[in-house]
Amino acid sequence: MAKIPSGLHSQMNAMSNDEPIPVIVRRKQGFFRAQALPMVTDVEHSFQLFPGEAVKVTAAEIDELSRQEGVDQIWPDLPVHTWLDTSAPIIAAPKVWALGIKGAGVKVAIVDTGIDSAHPDFAGRIMATKSFVSSSAQDDNGHGTHVASIVAGSGAKSNGKYVGVAPEASLYVAKVLRADGGGSMSGVMAGIEWAVLEQNVQVINLSLGGSGSCDGTDALSVMCDEAVTQMGVVICVAAGNTGPGERTVGSPGCAHLVITVGAMDDSSRIASFSSRGPTADGRVKPDIVFPGVNIVAAQAAGTQMGQVVAPGYVAANGTSMATPHASGVAALMLQANPNLTTDQVKAKMLAGAVNLGAPANDQGVGRGDALKAYEQATATPIPTPTPPTPTPPTPTPLPPTPTPPTPPPPDTKPAEPQGCLAALFSAARKRG
Numbered sequence: 276m277a278k279i280p281s282g283l284h285s286q287m288n289a290m291s292n293d294e295p296i297p298v299i300v301r302r303k304q305g306f307f308r309a310q311a312l313p314m315v316t317d318v319e320h321s322f323q324l325f326p327g328e329a330v331k332v333t334a335a336e337i338d339e340l341s342r343q344e345g346v347d348q349i350w351p352d353l354p355v356h357t358w359l360d361t362s363a364p365i366i367a368a369p370k371v372w373a374l375g376i377k378g379a380g381v382k383v384a385i386v387d388t389g390i391d392s393a394h395p396d397f398a399g400r401i402m403a404t405k406s407f408v409s410s411s412a413q414d415d416n417g418h419g420t421h422v423a424s425i426v427a428g429s430g431a432k433s434n435g436k437y438v439g440v441a442p443e444a445s446l447y448v449a450k451v452l453r454a455d456g457g458g459s460m461s462g463v464m465a466g467i468e469w470a471v472l473e474q475n476v477q478v479i480n481l482s483l484g485g486s487g488s489c490d491g492t493d494a495l496s497v498m499c500d501e502a503v504t505q506m507g508v509v510i511c512v513a514a515g516n517t518g519p520g521e522r523t524v525g526s527p528g529c530a531h532l533v534i535t536v537g538a539m540d541d542s543s544r545i546a547s548f549s550s551r552g553p554t555a556d557g558r559v560k561p562d563i564v565f566p567g568v569n570i571v572a573a574q575a576a577g578t579q580m581g582q583v584v585a586p587g588y589v590a591a592n593g594t595s596m597a598t599p600h601a602s603g604v605a606a607l608m609l610q611a612n613p614n615l616t617t618d619q620v621k622a623k624m625l626a627g628a629v630n631l632g633a634p635a636n637d638q639g640v641g642r643g644d645a646l647k648a649y650e651q652a653t654a655t656p657i658p659t660p661t662p663p664t665p666t667p668p669t670p671t672p673l674p675p676t677p678t679p680p681t682p683p684p685p686d687t688k689p690a691e692p693q694g695c696l697a698a699l700f701s702a703a704r705k706r707g
Contacts, residue, residue, distance in 0.1 A: 440603020538567025
């Protein structure tokens with residue numbers, strides 16, 4: 276049956292008749308829940324970006340649902356998890372900060388394991404929180420706090436040493452993953468809807484995903500694309516950590532309209548763990564890469580994720596760490612030019628990337644660059660400063676006229692990317 280994907284068919288055949296299976300049902304437009312799902316009484320989540328519900332039903336009930344006129348599609352509600360790994364960083368934000376652009380006023384959602392709201396690096400900028408897996412959005416894993424810090428940490432606890440990409444952005448936190456880092460597609464979808472429909476965020480960071488190659492037709496990918504088209508939200512998604520093999524980008528990294536982010540190390544090499552394309556339907560993914568190895572950012576109190584490098588800060592690796600760099604750059608772009616559309620943010624961020632010479636399905640267009648993205652967003656190239664020419668001294672009879680000093684030549688050394696956290700990611704800190 277076309278309404279049931281083959282993977283769900285296999286799951287149905289493997290389950291006993293009375294064992295509940297979590298699924299996401301999309302209704303046809305114009306059909307109410309009671310009409311389309313008359314046999315369903317308990318609903319986990321109801322969605323608005325497309326008409327649908329997350330429910331737990333038996334294999335027989337799934338079969339019955341597929342015969343309902345008002346049912347359009349039935350997807351498995353698959354597990355998702357954080358994208359952490361074990362491996363290296365850098366991009367150019369301090370030059371953008373020097374222009375007065377630090378993400379102020381831009382609303383960024385962190386859909387993850389929650390946040391340590393007491394960490395000084397977020398003081399005054401956590402605007403709203405909601406948990407979809409527990410009674411509190413407090414981070415009991417550490418992943419969400421680390422991700423939020425890469426996007427928008429102020430570095431207050433480190434006296435300005437560990438600063439995020441957009442340190443003045445406003446944060447909206449949806450806790451959709453448990454303490455073990457796991458969760459469900461439907462929970463992530465509910466977090467996305469809360470962020471876009473109730474909080475009107477402009478950027479969403481998804482440093483999470485499911486395993487296995489995908490083609491963008493799964494429920495979570497469809498929801499992401501709907502959020503982009505309907506609400507004009509920029510969504511940055513981790514490619515995954517199941518590289519270096521090809522066709523390893525999972526959902527929602529395979530969604531069509533998101534910015535899918537791979538990871539690179541401090542030598543501008545694609546991290547071995549970073550998932551590669553193409554997608555199951557043959558599209559190039561990831562779209563771009565950012566630093567994702569040995570990234571230092573805030574530690575949630577009482578958690579053990581990452582390697583402690585200083586009080587309140589840990590180092591971690593993964594496309595989970597690369598993705599918030601992209602979200603932070605998007606926030607800088609939107610502060611610089613609030614009129615940018617979602618398509619323009621993606622296109623201009625990619626246009627400013629530096630080609631690393633790796634295959635497209637490893638690097639996308641290359642390494643993201645905050646300054647070049649800013650220039651693309653504002654159509655204002657930043658000129659390279661020229662050293663001033665010294666004035667020759669006035670000749671005098673005695674002693675003999677000195678030879679005017681030769682002006683120093685202009686600095687022709689190519690600008691190295693400064694890393695979104697230039698102070699943050701010096702080689703000494705990364706190794707010590």
